Amino acid sequence: MRTGISVEEALELVLAEAKGELPVEEVPLKEAFGRVLAEDLVSLVNHPDQDDTAVDGYACWQEDTLGASRENPVRLRVIGESPAGRPFAGKVGKGEAVAVYTGAPIPEGADAVIQVEDTQREGDYVLLLAPASPKDIRPRGDDLKRGEVYLRRGDLLTPGRLGLAAAMGYARLKVFRRPRVGILSTGDEVVEPGEPLPFGGVYNSNAYSLLGLVEEAGGEAVLLGKVEDQPEKVLETLEAAGHLDLLLTSGGVSMGDYDVVRKVLEESGEVVFWRVRQQPGKPLLLARLRGVPVLGLPGNPVSSMVSFFLYGRPFLFRLQRRTDPPYRSLTAKALTPFKGASDRKAFRRGVLSFEGELLVRTTGNQSSGVLRSMALGNALVVLPPGRDVGEGEMVEVIPLTFVL
Ligand code: AMP
Numbered sequence: 001m002r003t004g005i006s007v008e009e010a011l012e013l014v015l016a017e018a019k020g021e022l023p024v025e026e027v028p029l030k031e032a033f034g035r036v037l038a039e040d041l042v043s044l045v046n047h048p049d050q051d052d053t054a055v056d057g058y059a060c061w062q063e064d065t066l067g068a069s070r071e072n073p074v075r076l077r078v079i080g081e082s083p084a085g086r087p088f089a090g091k092v093g094k095g096e097a098v099a100v101y102t103g104a105p106i107p108e109g110a111d112a113v114i115q116v117e118d119t120q121r122e123g124d125y126v127l128l129l130a131p132a133s134p135k136d137i138r139p140r141g142d143d144l145k146r147g148e149v150y151l152r153r154g155d156l157l158t159p160g161r162l163g164l165a166a167a168m169g170y171a172r173l174k175v176f177r178r179p180r181v182g183i184l185s186t187g188d189e190v191v192e193p194g195e196p197l198p199f200g201g202v203y204n205s206n207a208y209s210l211l212g213l214v215e216e217a218g219g220e221a222v223l224l225g226k227v228e229d230q231p232e233k234v235l236e237t238l239e240a241a242g243h244l245d246l247l248l249t250s251g252g253v254s255m256g257d258y259d260v261v262r263k264v265l266e267e268s269g270e271v272v273f274w275r276v277r278q279q280p281g282k283p284l285l286l287a288r289l290r291g292v293p294v295l296g297l298p299g300n301p302v303s304s305m306v307s308f309f310l311y312g313r314p315f316l317f318r319l320q321r322r323t324d325p326p327y328r329s330l331t332a333k334a335l336t337p338f339k340g341a342s343d344r345k346a347f348r349r350g351v352l353s354f355e356g357e358l359l360v361r362t363t364g365n366q367s368s369g370v371l372r373s374m375a376l377g378n379a380l381v382v383l384p385p386g387r388d389v390g391e392g393e394m395v396e397v398i399p400l401t402f403v404l
């Protein structure tokens, strides 16, 4: 077992546990949002599938319309119309025009379009107040070319990508099964919300903040409830949980005599590391239990969330073969001082904003028991060991809210 390792070493060891391949399942488009593609997608169609018009107007011969202006309009005979989805069957000849509507194929013979705003209709004729041009013709395959790959295995299905998959002709998609993540809370003092709070009790907030983090990272959270600080209970609950791709425990990994999770994992599993040079979350533990990777998260609400964010989230990304990074660093100007930790990397909670430049201020009380800092904050402020940051200094920040 390793102990007292750096954040970078810990991340590497956690990622090394994401060896397994998640099974692939096929889902209809309407269930695919937020899932991760398990196959490359080639377009089944061209889009547009014919040269079509990007505007409402008239299709005609460009040559007929050269020099057309408000003062010297060109007059063309309208021989038909082509609404989107109902192509004009005939051919456009010299001196003729066909009324076309956005998305309609350009009729045969025509090589230019004029937008309706630059025309005046006169019965069977149309006056062009400007020359027609090919610029508003979208060539066949302008957007999508049949046979070309536009989405790849490992792509998160965002709204735009889901729409793109539909545009490419797919009704169902192969995606990775969502990783099943067990969440087990420990601690005799921990009580489910809704129950009366006994003297010395604390409501189980970790299960719910972790549920949110797991689901946001594409996982399926499996709430395993709470076990008392007794080793047999922990094992029993795990046995009843069914298949898991990752187990999160909260509490019971620090130095106390009642820190049961660590004991169970030492006796019945294999501990990979325990304790990371970070604040919060120093007692973090990584183990394997019956083939399942276990992240033993510290009980303090901020420690458990920050530790999941730094390690559990990248683990789930890797398991789902996601190609986008689980988080990224930016540089912001500190609006308030941030205090580091002398011997460890510190992750403070901040509010990141943009006013011509990125700015970050503290959420206030930075104690790892103050969950409000995670509720108020939208970024972690990263401080190397021994580094304090003063007002006006530049500092590394990791946004907690996600943009690709
Ligand atoms: P531990 O890691 O077990 O030493 O717990 C550290 C602190 O976190 C203690 O104040 C616990 O009461 C608190 N805590 C442990 N588990 C939870 C939980 N599930 N929800 C909220 N607070 C917790």
Ligand code: MG
Pocket: 186, 187, 188, 251, 252, 258, 259, 299
């Ligand atoms: Mg405890």
